[in-house]
Amino acid sequence: MNRPAAVSEVPEMAISAESAQRAAARQDATTRPATGAGSEPRDGADAASGDGAAERTRAHDAGDPGKTAAAPVIAVRGATATLGSRPVLRGIDFHVRSGEVVALLGANGSGKSTAVRSVIGQIPLTAGEISLFSTPLRRFRDWSRVGYVPQRTTAESGVPATVREVVSAGRLSRTRLGWPTKADRAAVGRAIELVGLADRAKDSVSALSGGQHQRVLIARALAAEPELLIMDEPMAGVDLASQEILAATLREQVAAGTTVLLVLHELGPLEPLIDRAVVLRDGCVTHDGPPPRAVGQHALPGHDHVHPHAAGEPLRTGLLT
Numbered sequence: 001m002n003r004p005a006a007v008s009e010v011p012e013m014a015i016s017a018e019s020a021q022r023a024a025a026r027q028d029a030t031t032r033p034a035t036g037a038g039s040e041p042r043d044g045a046d047a048a049s050g051d052g053a054a055e056r057t058r059a060h061d062a063g064d065p066g067k068t069a070a071a072p073v074i075a076v077r078g079a080t081a082t083l084g085s086r087p088v089l090r091g092i093d094f095h096v097r098s099g100e101v102v103a104l105l106g107a108n109g110s111g112k113s114t115a116v117r118s119v120i121g122q123i124p125l126t127a128g129e130i131s132l133f134s135t136p137l138r139r140f141r142d143w144s145r146v147g148y149v150p151q152r153t154t155a156e157s158g159v160p161a162t163v164r165e166v167v168s169a170g171r172l173s174r175t176r177l178g179w180p181t182k183a184d185r186a187a188v189g190r191a192i193e194l195v196g197l198a199d200r201a202k203d204s205v206s207a208l209s210g211g212q213h214q215r216v217l218i219a220r221a222l223a224a225e226p227e228l229l230i231m232d233e234p235m236a237g238v239d240l241a242s243q244e245i246l247a248a249t250l251r252e253q254v255a256a257g258t259t260v261l262l263v264l265h266e267l268g269p270l271e272p273l274i275d276r277a278v279v280l281r282d283g284c285v286t287h288d289g290p291p292p293r294a295v296g297q298h299a300l301p302g303h304d305h306v307h308p309h310a311a312g313e314p315l316r317t318g319l320l321t
């Protein structure tokens with residue numbers, strides 16, 4: 001197995017003071033919205049599984065900020081994945097701690113999307129293991145704690161749907177059997193407001209721009225008030241105005257203690273939020289630490305990151321080898 005570079009073997013990663021503070025603040029369950037993940041009972045499947053929810057409750061009950069802050073929300077160890085006959089992840093290790101914002105960076109085809117899709121169980125590993133909230137992925141059932149925004153999708157399904165309908169779909173993991181409660185409807189309304197689309201809530205998603213679509217998808221992920229938000233290139237193909245709204249939305253989530261893993265090809269307006277960067281190259285981790293500074297590296301040869309979904313000129317990341 002081609003193990004990743006030494007940096008990924010270091011168990012304790014630099015976590016910014018800001019991140020540590022957020023993690024501690026998160027311990028005050030009061031920082032979560034009243035209808036948030038921390039205040040709601042679990043559904044039957046979750047309760048039956050006895051997995052993450054119970055462990056999380058125990059951790060909170062223990063009242064030891066250090067303990068929960070130290071437990072990784074995502075732990076990836078020796079993850080190896082093959083697509084077709086091609087090895088795409090070659091034994092990668094990384095983790096994301098509670099309250100951290102971690103960017104997964106790297107050149108086109110380095111395995112970023114495969115890594116996040118493995119984390120949410122869409123791509124099976126051929127070796128290694130992944131845990132979410134200290135529960136092995138194969139036993140993890142508490143998906144309402146996880147919000148996922150996939151790469152390159154639109155909010156359109158072919159069936160006419162309004163912004164509110166699409167965002168409401170994101171709440172289904174929390175909706176008890178039966179009709180949505182007042183709290184469910186309020187959470188959907190909040191998510192729509194957060195992404196600045198309150199005035200478009202009744203509009204068909206087919207009438208929205210690409211950037212607005214992306215905002216709908218993020219609102220859909222936020223509607224469940226997840227503790228962990230995983231986003232695959234949330235800024236790709238998004239106009240500047242929408243980028244700024246998305247950055248503000250994410251800032252708000254992070255301030256409330258949400259843990260974030262996001263694939264990016266450039267840090268852009270999200271840079272101030274990023275605590276740590278994990279850089280992939282050919283399916284291996286080549287850096288795990290402070291976000292690389294884009295300035296200066298742009299001038300180096302081989303630093304163009306051509307994003308296949310964005311027409312026009314190559315985007316530069318300053319992060320590539």
Ligand SMILES: Nc1ncnc2c1ncn2[C@@H]1O[C@H](COP(=O)(O)OP(=O)(O)OP(=O)(O)O)[C@@H](O)[C@H]1O
Nearest residue numbers: 083084086088107108109110111112113114115308
């Ligand atoms: N279904 C598939 N079958 C075979 N190979 C695949 C498949 N999906 C992706 N790959 C290959 O796996 C590698 C990693 O792809 P992945 O999408 O994870 O990279 P990425 O770093 O997210 O790239 P990008 O920045 O272009 O989105 C690429 O070489 C890609 O061609």
